[in-house]
Every structure is written in C-alpha cells, then in structure tokens.
Amino acid sequence: MRGLLFTVKGGVGRTTTAAATAVQSARRGLKTLVLSTDPAHSLADAFGVELEHEPTEVEPGLYGQQVDTQRAFEDSWREVQHYLREVLESGGVDPLDAEELTVLPGADEVLALLELRAQVESGRWDVVVVDCAPTAETLRLLALPEALSWYMDRVFPRERRLVRTLRPVLSQLAGLPMPPDKVFAAVERLHDELSDVRALLVDPATTSVRLVLTPEAVVVAEARRTLTSLSLYGYRVDGVIANRVIPAGSTDPWMQGWVTAQQRQRDEIATSFGAMPVWDSTYQSQEPVGVDALAALGAQVYADIDPLTINDTADPLSVERVSSDEYVLSVALPHADKRAVDLVRKGDELVLTVGSHRRVLALPSVLRRCLVDGAALRDGALRVRFRPDPDVWMRS
Ligand SMILES: Nc1ncnc2c1ncn2[C@@H]1O[C@H](COP(=O)(O)OP(=O)(O)O)[C@@H](O)[C@H]1O
Numbered sequence: 001m002r003g004l005l006f007t008v009k010g011g012v013g014r015t016t017t018a019a020a021t022a023v024q025s026a027r028r029g030l031k032t033l034v035l036s037t038d039p040a041h042s043l044a045d046a047f048g049v050e051l052e053h054e055p056t057e058v059e060p061g062l063y064g065q066q067v068d069t070q071r072a073f074e075d076s077w078r079e080v081q082h083y084l085r086e087v088l089e090s091g092g093v094d095p096l097d098a099e100e101l102t103v104l105p106g107a108d109e110v111l112a113l114l115e116l117r118a119q120v121e122s123g124r125w126d127v128v129v130v131d132c133a134p135t136a137e138t139l140r141l142l143a144l145p146e147a148l149s150w151y152m153d154r155v156f157p158r159e160r161r162l163v164r165t166l167r168p169v170l171s172q173l174a175g176l177p178m179p180p181d182k183v184f185a186a187v188e189r190l191h192d193e194l195s196d197v198r199a200l201l202v203d204p205a206t207t208s209v210r211l212v213l214t215p216e217a218v219v220v221a222e223a224r225r226t227l228t229s230l231s232l233y234g235y236r237v238d239g240v241i242a243n244r245v246i247p248a249g250s251t252d253p254w255m256q257g258w259v260t261a262q263q264r265q266r267d268e269i270a271t272s273f274g275a276m277p278v279w280d281s282t283y284q285s286q287e288p289v290g291v292d293a294l295a296a297l298g299a300q301v302y303a304d305i306d307p308l309t310i311n312d313t314a315d316p317l318s319v320e321r322v323s324s325d326e327y328v329l330s331v332a333l334p335h336a337d338k339r340a341v342d343l344v345r346k347g348d349e350l351v352l353t354v355g356s357h358r359r360v361l362a363l364p365s366v367l368r369r370c371l372v373d374g375a376a377l378r379d380g381a382l383r384v385r386f387r388p389d390p391d392v393w394m395r396s
C-alpha cells in the first residue's frame with residue numbers, strides 16, 4: 001500500500017493535484033482512494049460528482065471519500081480530553097509544562113486520522129492519496145499521534161493494566177483523579193490506533209508528502225515553512241508541484257508581466273526545493289473539473305514519470321557515533337531560521353521548538369546517559385552533540 005499526502009496553503013490546487021495524481025494512479029491499474037480531510041468539501045467539486053462519507057466510486061479503480069468531521073463524534077474523545085485536563089490541573093503534571101509541551105488536539109483531527117487508518121487497514125487499496133486541509137490544520141493533524149503518546153506516558157503509568165486493579169489505592173496516594181473505566185479503555189484504544197497511524201505516515205517505504213504551491217512569493221514562503229515543520233515532525237517530503245504556471249510566449253504585456261514574476265518565483269522554488277523533484281503544472285484555460293480534465297492535467301504534470309515513485313529524502317532523524325565519547329543527533333530542519341529554533345533537555349526528552357511548532361523527542365537510550373554538549377544548525381539540519389555523562393556511566 002502506497003500513501004501520498006498533498007498539502008500547503010489553501011486555494012493553490014492541493015485538491016486538484018491530489019485528484020489528478022489519483023487518476024494517474026488508478027489508470028495505471030492500481031486501486032486508488034483519494035481521502036479528503038479538508039472540511040471544505042472541494043474533492044467532490046474537482047471530480048464533478050457527489051461523494052459520500054464512505055469511499056465512492058468515481059470511475060473503475062478510483063474512489064473518493066470526504067471525511068465527515070461534522071458527524072457526531074464518539075463521546076469518548078471528549079471524555080478523554082476532559083480527563084486529561086483534569087489530571088493536568090490537579091497537579092499530576094506541571095500544567096505549565098504540559099501547556100508548553102503539547103496541545104490537546106480536537107475531535108476533527110482525531111476523526112480524520114482514524115478514518116485514514118481504517119481505510120488502510122481494510123486492505124482494499126493499493127494507493128491512498130490524502131487531500132489535506134490547509135497547512136495549520138494539517139500540521140496539527142500530523143503532530144497529533146505523537147502528542148497523544150506524550151500524554152499517555154505522562155498520565156498513565158507504563159504498566160497500565162496493573163494499574164486497573166490498584167486504582168483505588170493509587171488514587172488516594174497520588175491525589176489524582178483516576179480515569180473511569182471507559183475513559184481508560186478509550187484512551188488505550190486511541191493511543192494504539194494513533195500509534196498505528198503515525199507508524200504509517202512516517203514509514204519511508206510507503207509514505208511521502210508532496211507540497212503543492214503556486215509560483216507566488218507568499219505561497220513559496222509558506223511552503224518553505226511547511227517543509228521545516230513537516231521535517232520537525234519526522235515526515236518525508238519527496239516532491240513539489242508548482243501549480244498554475246502561466247505558459248510563456250504570449251505577446252500580451254499583462255501576461256508577460258505575470259510570466260516574468262512567476263519566473264522569479266520558479267527560480268526561488270528551484271533554490272529552495274531543488275533537492276527534490278519539482279513538477280510544473282500549467283495554468284489551464286479552465287478549471288480542471290472531472291476525471292478527464294484531471295487525467296489530462298496529470299499527464300501533463302508527470303509526463304512519463306511514475307507519480308508514485310518515492311524519491312530519496314534525507315532521514316528526518318538520525319543518531320551517529322562520531323567518536324568514542326561523542327554522539328550526534330541530527331534532525332532535518334530545512335530552511336529553519338536559527339532565531340526561531342529552541343532546544344531544551346527535560347530528563348529523557350528533548351523539547352525542540354521551531355517557531356510555533358514543538359516536538360517532544362524521546363531520546364534513544366544511548367543518549368539518555370549523555371549530556372548535551374552543544375548544538376548547531378547547519379545545512380538544513382540541527383546537530384545536537386552529546387557526551388557520556390561521567391556520573392551515569394560510572395554507576396552503570
Ligand atoms: N492548474 C490549474 N489550472 C486552472 N485552474 C486550476 C488549476 N489548479 C487548480 N485550479 C482551480 O483552482 C481552484 C482551487 O483549486 P483547489 O484544488 O480546490 O485548491 P486547494 O485544494 O488547494 O484549496 C479550483 O477552482 C480549481 O479548479
């Protein structure tokens with residue numbers, strides 16, 4: 001099963017290019033689902049058909065699905081949220097820390113991810129293309145599985161099942177509100193399911209993210225920031241689609257003006273994203289609506305290239321032993337601004353902030369016994385140096 005996610009700013013053609021890519025995939029004989037997590041129901045408009053909340057056949061081998069985030073959501077998630085807040089407030093976790101570390105996600109994001117998981121698990125699809133919501137929502141969505149893990153580790157002891165029998169005692173001892181059984185079960189299930197989703201989304205063998213942009217300064221700048229944030233969260237971006245490229249050759253001065261302006265941005269795109277393939281998608285003379293128009297657009301964009309090929313990307317995270325007493329943890333952060341990057345070690349975790357995005361990284365065991373010796377941002381990667389902590393190594 002191959003997964004492909006399309007994202008960046010609203011209105012640039014994410015839905016259109018995701019749908020066009022799915023048509024290419026289906027016409028190569030692969031059973032393909034396009035799943036839209038965008039509350040703006042434009043996937044149906046792009047295909048020019050009605051879509052259900054279940055996968056709906058658009059043409060043989062090609063299905064579309066609009067995740068319905070308005071649908072009454074299982075109350076369990078609200079209970080879980082309520083419970084987690086209560087725990088934090090009652091002092092089980094320093095509320096300021098918790099606030100700072102991670103944000104409780106909303107029901108929409110949870111639903112979209114659970115539906116994605118359900119479709120992948122169903123085994124029905126060779127390819128699942130995800131038409132994502134605009135950037136901010138997508139990033140919230142993609143940060144969620146890890147954020148919930150963070151809560152799980154904080155709020156629930158590791159031997160979760162054991163706790164069930166000890167609950168009354170523990171509750172008295174710790175002064176913590178213990179979760180009612182159904183919340184307990186719901187959190188456990190959600191955690192497992194979202195861990196599956198996360199594993200799926202960061203699996204280098206199957207999944208990659210494509211950035212969709214238009215050759216406009218504001219959009220390119222946002223795409224650069226999106227690449228940084230996606231890398232921070234460990235996702236692999238393996239291609240860029242520059243949409244609505246105005247064809248050169250017109251004698252009309254207004255058109256020529258746009259061609260020149262776009263050319264500047266296309267140079268910028270080549271500089272910023274040149275390490276990965278950049279596909280041009282021409283501004284069509286009308287909205288590419290319907291499977292045939294999308295097929296024509298897709299054929300133009302990809303030419304003879306298989307759009308499903310996963311292109312090489314750097315590892316988002318790696319640990320290297322550079323000498324007998326030095327390790328380096330590298331986190332890919334292309335285009336990150338040094339001033340926006342912040343790094344704090346908290347016990348066995350590294351809290352990494354880039355602008356308004358934060359990831360809590362559980363340190364690999366070898367680094368837990370080390371001290372942070374310094375960090376530097378260079379060539380699109382943050383390199384954190386670790387040296388063995390003499391105290392810890394002596395004791396062990
Ligand atoms: N290459 C293109 N040429 C002409 N119109 C396009 C092109 N790509 C997208 N559009 C049109 O632009 C509008 C926004 O596209 P859409 O894919 O819905 O954007 P997004 O999903 O990023 O919000 C739609 O009306 C769509 O038909």
Ligand SMILES: [Mg+2]
Nearest residue numbers: 014015038042
């Ligand atoms: Mg859209």
